[in-house]
Amino acid sequence: MRPARPQVNSLPASPQHWQAELARGFREPGQLLAALGLTAADCGLAPGAAAAFPLRVPRGFVARMRPGDPRDPLLLQVLPAPDEALTAPGFVSDPVGDLDSVRTPGLLQKYSGRALLVATGACAVHCRYCFRRDYPYGEHSAAAGHLESALEAIAGDPSLEEIILSGGDPLVLADHRLEAVVNALDDLPHVRRIRLHTRVPVVLPERVDARLLRFLGNLRTRIVVVIHANHPRELADPVVAGLRALGAATGPVLNQSVLLRGINDSPEAIIDLSRGLFEAGVMPYYLHQMDRVSGAAHFAVADEEARRLIAAAMEALPGYLVPRLVREVPGAPSKTLLGSFGAT
Numbered sequence: 001m002r003p004a005r006p007q008v009n010s011l012p013a014s015p016q017h018w019q020a021e022l023a024r025g026f027r028e029p030g031q032l033l034a035a036l037g038l039t040a041a042d043c044g045l046a047p048g049a050a051a052a053f054p055l056r057v058p059r060g061f062v063a064r065m066r067p068g069d070p071r072d073p074l075l076l077q078v079l080p081a082p083d084e085a086l087t088a089p090g091f092v093s094d095p096v097g098d099l100d101s102v103r104t105p106g107l108l109q110k111y112s113g114r115a116l117l118v119a120t121g122a123c124a125v126h127c128r129y130c131f132r133r134d135y136p137y138g139e140h141s142a143a144a145g146h147l148e149s150a151l152e153a154i155a156g157d158p159s160l161e162e163i164i165l166s167g168g169d170p171l172v173l174a175d176h177r178l179e180a181v182v183n184a185l186d187d188l189p190h191v192r193r194i195r196l197h198t199r200v201p202v203v204l205p206e207r208v209d210a211r212l213l214r215f216l217g218n219l220r221t222r223i224v225v226v227i228h229a230n231h232p233r234e235l236a237d238p239v240v241a242g243l244r245a246l247g248a249a250t251g252p253v254l255n256q257s258v259l260l261r262g263i264n265d266s267p268e269a270i271i272d273l274s275r276g277l278f279e280a281g282v283m284p285y286y287l288h289q290m291d292r293v294s295g296a297a298h299f300a301v302a303d304e305e306a307r308r309l310i311a312a313a314m315e316a317l318p319g320y321l322v323p324r325l326v327r328e329v330p331g332a333p334s335k336t337l338l339g340s341f342g343a344t
């Protein structure tokens with residue numbers, strides 16, 4: 001394969017550009033619907049549905065939605081729905097046991113050799129199915145004055161060879177803050193890999209600018225970027241350009257998706273997403289069975305259905321483009337593989 005050529009010329013040069021774009025994002029359901037030519041009645045929008053977890057979405061992501069379609073798969077990921085007020089058995093506020101795995105506030109460890117640093121509570125987009133939608137970022141994030149103790153714990157534990165920056169989304173941190181955290185980790189000799197879990201390159205491709213690429217490309221540690229895209233239409237041209245540039249600058253770029261009813265629960269969506277990711281130099285990694293967070297039961301897909309989708313993807317794609325179907329089981333020593341059974 002000819003290596004993907006970074007299209008640096010198409011990338012914005014000004015470090016402030018992405019922050020302006022982030023600030024310009026929609027925060028009002030009415031504003032978002034008006035931009036799409038929809039009304040609250042079209043979408044069954046409930047007043048006050050977003051009080052606890054407000055709407056947030058960058059304009060560039062909205063531009064990829066189909067105007068006039070209340071079932072648009074990108075819109076459904078961000079628009080507060082009346083169903084969020086429903087309770088469902090087994091759907092809870094901390095579905096994956098985050099708070100049982102706290103090493104220091106903001107530093108979570110569930111698996112051997114790697115720990116996850118909640119670098120910030122902020123995100124560029126608010127995904128309605130987010131398993132951390134109720135997470136107590138106020139006390140349990142490295143942004144809340146707990147960075148020093150987290151870094152001390154990592155420095156004192158040579159078994160931690162990989163640190164995952166997550167959140168929230170680490171790429172909404174301003175450059176100087178991101179660089180301070182990553183440089184501190186890069187200075188610890190036993191840390192061999194720094195992983196960034198981020199949806200920002202997908203929803204705010206302006207963030208992948210020259211400064212970020214230069215910074216991430218010049219570290220001792222190996223960088224692994226794990227993006228989060230759920231539907232092929234999320235991969236617009238500027239996103240693909242940014243992902244190729246990221247891959248060229250850093251190393252492996254992987255994708256995790258969440259399986260969501262009415263959004264990507266079809267063979268075509270899963271298959272086309274894998275194809276689109278590969279075009280952008282990104283390898284499919286995980287397809288997550290959704291974590292059972294309160295307010296998101298309407299997005300859940302049954303395990304048998306999920307296995308059928310993976311079986312269909314295996315029939316259509318080379319093996320390396322099929323994501324691993326997993327669920328996070330609290331207390332398990334790794335993500336739990338669900339496997340697949342035949343398509344018929």
Ligand SMILES: *Cc1c(COP(=O)(O)O)cnc(C)c1O
Nearest residue numbers: 108109110111114115116164335
């Ligand atoms: C999911 C997760 C990881 C990463 O697991 P991988 O299988 O290595 O991708 C690490 N730490 C925590 C706390 C996690 O939830």
Ligand code: SF4
Nearest residue numbers: 123126127130168199
């Ligand atoms: S970007 Fe990730 S952490 Fe942020 S709301 Fe979406 S799923 Fe949750």
